[in-house]
Every structure is written in structure tokens, then in C-alpha cells.
Amino acid sequence: MPLHFVLTATCNSKYPKGSNFYNMVLTHTEENYLKAIFKISEEDGNETATTNAISAEMNTAAASVTDMLRRLSDKKLINYEKYKGVTLTKEGKSVATALIRKHRLWEFFLVEKLHFDWDEIHDIAEQLEHVNSPELVTRLNDYLGNPRFDPHGDPIPDENGNMPVREQVSLLRLKPGEVGKLTGLRNNSDQLMKYLKKNSIGIGTKITILEHHEFDESLSVKIDDKQEMGLSNKVSKNLLVQTE
Amino acid sequence: MPLHFVLTATCNSKYPKGSNFYNMVLTHTEENYLKAIFKISEEDGNETATTNAISAEMNTAAASVTDMLRRLSDKKLINYEKYKGVTLTKEGKSVATALIRKHRLWEFFLVEKLHFDWDEIHDIAEQLEHVNSPELVTRLNDYLGNPRFDPHGDPIPDENGNMPVREQVSLLRLKPGEVGKLTGLRNNSDQLMKYLKKNSIGIGTKITILEHHEFDESLSVKIDDKQEMGLSNKVSKNLLVQTE
DNA sequence: ATTTATTTTTAGATTAATCTAAAAATATAT
DNA sequence: ATATATTTTTAGATTAATCTAAAAATAAAT
Incomplete structure (x- = not known):
């Protein structure tokens, strides 16, 4: 059509x-x-x-x-x-945020309900976001429990296009001994998501900083109180975490 | 794209x-x-x-x-x-049945999970059916419990394009005293669906034949053992029911 | 302040999907 | 069987979205 x-x-x-x-x-x-x-x-x-x-x-x-x-x-x-x-314009921005809202709600659906992995959903959501039915968005949102963040940790705009804000900090900013919970990625590249998946790092994973290496600005970290590993500067820069 | x-x-x-x-x-x-x-x-x-x-x-x-x-x-x-x-061709038929499969699975989703009424879902499913992801269809089907008929009572083709068959008969064929359970409509017109909804008739509704009127070939029926009503020839011809 | 490089726009084509109007093929009727 | 009606196809245009190549505007550099 x-x-x-x-x-x-x-x-x-x-x-x-x-x-x-x-x-x-x-x-x-x-x-x-x-x-x-x-x-x-x-x-x-x-x-x-x-x-x-x-x-x-x-x-x-x-x-x-x-x-x-x-x-x-x-x-x-x-x-x-x-x-x-x-x-x-105001109108253009409202169209754009409505699209992002739909994209992220569908991503949430794909992961929460259909149990897709978070690195498989982008292309599908890219298609679903163009489905035009305000009523569908409303009902989908209710069905999913009005989620505020998608499986990548990105904020889902509300019906009025307002983005919820979350205190996120790059992992690189934490000092040795500090602990962060992964809440998002700075860029949603496929490569990065594959890499994280392979190392069983996902949204919600607890990451403890063990050491900063001056030479290459990389980190030694502990994942979920289990395995220890090194994270390159490039990776740790792109991991957004919440501390508390 | x-x-x-x-x-x-x-x-x-x-x-x-x-x-x-x-x-x-x-x-x-x-x-x-x-x-x-x-x-x-x-x-x-x-x-x-x-x-x-x-x-x-x-x-x-x-x-x-x-x-x-x-x-x-x-x-x-x-x-x-x-x-x-x-x-x-064989290939063309396989594309067509795959589309119908997606359409009807999405209709099932919209009614069962998002609680849409069955007369509101066609246009939305018309869009959703074009989303291209075999994995999505598989997972959606599993999530919905591998349904065999959509909310209109139409059969959902399986992964190989085979339509489940159900013994359906036009309500008009039943004799006074017989009972049918509504399983589908011969044509999914909006007007018919609105009319049925208004009279609280839907898929699964039990319809008992009370009388055939020769003059206009209409029926007197009892709906779900509750209200009695008349059904015109045109309506009853389009109601498909299962008897037993 | 000119020259050089980069960015952006115009100009001209192409493809998919549509249209109207007219021509050709097929079907129907007297 | 010939005339009439219907169906289908061709011909020629249009619009959205794209491209390449060349021209124009802006930015950067010597």
C-alpha cells in the first residue's frame, strides 16, 4: 500500500x-x-x-x-x-520521537516477550517502527508495563515525546573499587553487542573496577562477581553504567 | 528503507x-x-x-x-x-501463504494479547504482515501457542503453507433445534463485524436455531442461551459454525 | 586575498508504481 | 457471421526516491 x-x-x-x-x-x-x-x-x-x-x-x-x-x-x-x-520543527521533532518511541517499545517486546537476544532486534524494530496506529502504540505500551528504557538501556520517549533521564556514566569514569550496573551503550554497534554477549555482559550486569592501566587506558574489571577480564579503552568508553 | x-x-x-x-x-x-x-x-x-x-x-x-x-x-x-x-507458481503461492500466515498470527496477537476487538485489527495486521523476519514469525507463533485459527475463525497456514481445515457449515444449513458454535465468517466485511459485535455475537458464540421463515429465508435463533433474535438470510449465510 | 578543497546544489537519468486514453484482443448478442 | 460490448494491453505521463556528474557556494589554507 x-x-x-x-x-x-x-x-x-x-x-x-x-x-x-x-x-x-x-x-x-x-x-x-x-x-x-x-x-x-x-x-x-x-x-x-x-x-x-x-x-x-x-x-x-x-x-x-x-x-x-x-x-x-x-x-x-x-x-x-x-x-x-x-x-x-516542533512537528518534525514530534514525528521523530514518536518513531523512536515505537522502535524502543518494539525492541522491549522482542526481548521481553519473544526472548530475542538484544543484538538481534534492531533490524526487526526498524521495520515495526513504521507501523502506523496510535492505538497500537498505546496498547503495546500498556501491555509491556509502560517501560522507561529499552533492552539497550536507551530511554523510551513518553506519549508526549519526553525522554526519561537516567544518571548514566561511562565505565571509564569509575575509580578502582567502584561498582557500576550496566544500563546502556553509547553506540549500538553490532560488533560491540556481539563482543559483550560473548563475555556474558548485558544490561543489568554488575561491573567492578579492579585497576586502570595508564599505558593503553584499559581497565581490569570483575563481571558479576565472577570472572575477571580486561576491557579496552574503546569498549569501556562505550559502556554506560549507573553507580550507587 | x-x-x-x-x-x-x-x-x-x-x-x-x-x-x-x-x-x-x-x-x-x-x-x-x-x-x-x-x-x-x-x-x-x-x-x-x-x-x-x-x-x-x-x-x-x-x-x-x-x-x-x-x-x-x-x-x-x-x-x-x-x-x-x-x-x-509454487513460489508465488508460498509467498502468499506466508503473508496470510503472518497476517493471521498478528491478528491473533492483537486480540489475545492487546485486547483489540476483532473488527479493529485488519488494517494493523495489513501493515504488520509485511515485516520481514522468519525468526520473528517462528517466535511469535510459539509465543501465541501455535494457534490454528485467527480471531475471525480463519485458518492460519502452518510453516509449510498448509491450511488447517475445520468442519464449518453455514448457519443456514442447520435445522430447527440444532446448535452451532460460531467459528468463522464467510466474508470479513466491516459492516457484518459491527453488526455482530452490536448483538454480542463473536467467535465461539453458541447459536441455537429456533425457526426457519420460508418467506424471506431468515432465521429465528437463540444466542448463548440468552436473547432470542432474528437473523436475515444474508447474515446467517455468512456465519460459519461448527456442530456437534 | 587568492587559490585550493570541501560541501552543497543543480541538471539530467533511472526505476517502481501509478494514472488516463486509445488500440487490440476476446467474448457476447442479435 | 457480423456487429457490439467487454476485457486487456499498449502508449505516454506523473510522482517518489534514487543515482552520477557537473556547477555553484562556502570554508580552509597558504
């Missing part, structure tokens, strides 16, 4: 009869661009998302991005000026 | 590297055409599906159907000869 606007004979509007920003029907592609722009805008101090950054994130040619930016701008989902990069 | 073939530089095949008929990636549209052809072929004694029948089922112009038939034929999913109508 094509997911684009239905244009009527009498009305040349871009929106179907009775539509508004909150029930606008977008193509999967448009949705994916909005998510990419949202993600880039969140990264460190990126004020605006540049064409090239979007093109890298989406794996498309820069020229294709320019085309799409014009379309999204026409639909008032982004603020766009030639050569200046883009920001999301 | 576009759901079409990935063509490689070295290979001009229509299928991605290492693909076969069982993991061929089709567009949503191609999938919907296959479903439509399957449905038409199942209807009474339709040997082949005609262009016009498909165009009616899909709500598209006949010319668009002709285009698509050529594409599906190129992919060996249908047997097509100009002006002769089409049949599904």
Missing part, C-alpha cells in the same frame, strides 16, 4: 482531508530522514544537521538528501535554508 | 547474492498483488485470476495490473500469458 498523501479533486493541499500535523501520513523514507536528522542533532553539540552528515547516516548520495530536504521543508517538518543545514 | 532488490556490480540477477525463492525480498506492492491473486484463485471455482478481478481487488487501474503481472512473471511468481489470466 503506498504511504503517500491522498490528493482530492477539490483540494490541492498536501494533507488528506481532516489531517493535521499529528496524523500526517509520511512515507517510510521521509520518516527515516527525520530520524536521521534527529539523531545527528542529538550528537554532542550539533546545532544543525548538514547535508553530508545526513547523507552519511542514510547511506544515500548528497544530491538525494538535498531533494528530500526540500520535500520535508515543504511539509514544514524541518527548517531549511540552502547551504545552511537543517533543524527539525 | 526501500524493499527492492540489491543489484551487485558483478551480477545482473534479479535476486540479491545468495538469495533463492524462499528469501526473495519483494516490495510491499508485489506482496499485495500476490495476496490478491491468491484470494481470487481461492474463490469458488476460479481457475485463473483475471486482470480485471485483480484490478478490482487492488483498487488500481487495469493497466497498472498488466504492468505488475509482467514484473511478477519475470520473477517467476506467477504463470502469465497475455489475455489469459494468471495463476500462482
Whole structure:
């Protein structure tokens, strides 16, 4: 079924009869661009998302991005000026957070109910997030018990797009003797998730810092009071933990 | 994400590297055409599906159907000869039944787990059925307890595409005094489902025949040993029941 | 402050999916 | 059996999403 606007004979509007920003029907592609722009805008101090950054994130040619930016701008989902990069409008941001909400709720479902491993779920959630039914999201959320964090430890936005915040710190920041409980990853790379799985490290795992090695900035740690192991700087930088 | 073939530089095949008929990636549209052809072929004694029948089922112009038939034929999913109508190949049939399997499993999920009413789920399942992940289907099926019939009473094909058969009979066939348990509808029209819901008739409802009225071929029935009511010929013809 | 490099946009094509209108093939009816 | 009606296909356009290659704008460097 094509997911684009239905244009009527009498009305040349871009929106179907009775539509508004909150029930606008977008193509999967448009949705994916909005998510990419949202993600880039969140990264460190990126004020605006540049064409090239979007093109890298989406794996498309820069020229294709320019085309799409014009379309999204026409639909008032982004603020766009030639050569200046883009920001999301209020409406664009609300579409993006709704998508992230759906993605993370489905990830939670896949792990909690269908017992997938957390490194197998991304691609499936990527498809499920485009299913368009507000009622479905509401019921799924209730069914799952209104979860606040997904299986990667990422916050699930609420119905209004507000992200719950959790005090997370990179494992690298802890001092020898301190203990952290893994609550998330800074980046959800497949390689990292495979590596962690192999070492039976997952969300909730208790990690005790044994030693900092100055030479390569790596760590020696103890996992769940069981095995001791070394963690490279790159790995430990990407592990987000909660202390207490 | 576009759901079409990935063509490689070295290979001009229509299928991605290492693909076969069982993991061929089709567009949503191609999938919907296959479903439509399957449905038409199942209807009474339709040997082949005609262009016009498909165009009616899909709500598209006949010319668009002709285009698509050529594409599906190129992919060996249908047997097509100009002006002769089409049949599904073994591969086409297997794609179609896999879609129906997913559709009905998701409908079961929506009703059993998320407590949707059975007249609200079709459009959502229509979207969910296109999510492509064999592992997801397997796990969903296990999670739901390997159900054999969906909430409309329609059979759910198994992993091999085999439909469970159930002895179903039109309510109209029962004689006064006989009792049937509603197991399905002959056609899943919204209007019929609304009507049944309003009269608290659903899958599993016990219906006792009180009287046949010759004049308009309508029935007087008793619902779940509670209220008595009349059912028009059109309604009772569409109610499929199991007797014993 | 020019030159060089990078980024972004335009221009022109392609593919999938759709349409309308007209032509060709098949089926029906007198 | 010929004329009429219906069905199906072709022809030609359109829109969304993509591409490559070239031009234009902006940023960086000497």
C-alpha cells in the first residue's frame, strides 16, 4: 500500500482531508530522514544537521538528501535554508520521537516477550517502527508495563515525546573499587553487542573496577562477581553504567 | 528503507547474492498483488485470476495490473500469458501463504494479547504482515501457542503453507433445534463485524436455531442461551459454525 | 586575498508504481 | 457471421526516491 498523501479533486493541499500535523501520513523514507536528522542533532553539540552528515547516516548520495530536504521543508517538518543545514520543527521533532518511541517499545517486546537476544532486534524494530496506529502504540505500551528504557538501556520517549533521564556514566569514569550496573551503550554497534554477549555482559550486569592501566587506558574489571577480564579503552568508553 | 532488490556490480540477477525463492525480498506492492491473486484463485471455482478481478481487488487501474503481472512473471511468481489470466507458481503461492500466515498470527496477537476487538485489527495486521523476519514469525507463533485459527475463525497456514481445515457449515444449513458454535465468517466485511459485535455475537458464540421463515429465508435463533433474535438470510449465510 | 578543497546544489537519468486514453484482443448478442 | 460490448494491453505521463556528474557556494589554507 503506498504511504503517500491522498490528493482530492477539490483540494490541492498536501494533507488528506481532516489531517493535521499529528496524523500526517509520511512515507517510510521521509520518516527515516527525520530520524536521521534527529539523531545527528542529538550528537554532542550539533546545532544543525548538514547535508553530508545526513547523507552519511542514510547511506544515500548528497544530491538525494538535498531533494528530500526540500520535500520535508515543504511539509514544514524541518527548517531549511540552502547551504545552511537543517533543524527539525516542533512537528518534525514530534514525528521523530514518536518513531523512536515505537522502535524502543518494539525492541522491549522482542526481548521481553519473544526472548530475542538484544543484538538481534534492531533490524526487526526498524521495520515495526513504521507501523502506523496510535492505538497500537498505546496498547503495546500498556501491555509491556509502560517501560522507561529499552533492552539497550536507551530511554523510551513518553506519549508526549519526553525522554526519561537516567544518571548514566561511562565505565571509564569509575575509580578502582567502584561498582557500576550496566544500563546502556553509547553506540549500538553490532560488533560491540556481539563482543559483550560473548563475555556474558548485558544490561543489568554488575561491573567492578579492579585497576586502570595508564599505558593503553584499559581497565581490569570483575563481571558479576565472577570472572575477571580486561576491557579496552574503546569498549569501556562505550559502556554506560549507573553507580550507587 | 526501500524493499527492492540489491543489484551487485558483478551480477545482473534479479535476486540479491545468495538469495533463492524462499528469501526473495519483494516490495510491499508485489506482496499485495500476490495476496490478491491468491484470494481470487481461492474463490469458488476460479481457475485463473483475471486482470480485471485483480484490478478490482487492488483498487488500481487495469493497466497498472498488466504492468505488475509482467514484473511478477519475470520473477517467476506467477504463470502469465497475455489475455489469459494468471495463476500462482509454487513460489508465488508460498509467498502468499506466508503473508496470510503472518497476517493471521498478528491478528491473533492483537486480540489475545492487546485486547483489540476483532473488527479493529485488519488494517494493523495489513501493515504488520509485511515485516520481514522468519525468526520473528517462528517466535511469535510459539509465543501465541501455535494457534490454528485467527480471531475471525480463519485458518492460519502452518510453516509449510498448509491450511488447517475445520468442519464449518453455514448457519443456514442447520435445522430447527440444532446448535452451532460460531467459528468463522464467510466474508470479513466491516459492516457484518459491527453488526455482530452490536448483538454480542463473536467467535465461539453458541447459536441455537429456533425457526426457519420460508418467506424471506431468515432465521429465528437463540444466542448463548440468552436473547432470542432474528437473523436475515444474508447474515446467517455468512456465519460459519461448527456442530456437534 | 587568492587559490585550493570541501560541501552543497543543480541538471539530467533511472526505476517502481501509478494514472488516463486509445488500440487490440476476446467474448457476447442479435 | 457480423456487429457490439467487454476485457486487456499498449502508449505516454506523473510522482517518489534514487543515482552520477557537473556547477555553484562556502570554508580552509597558504
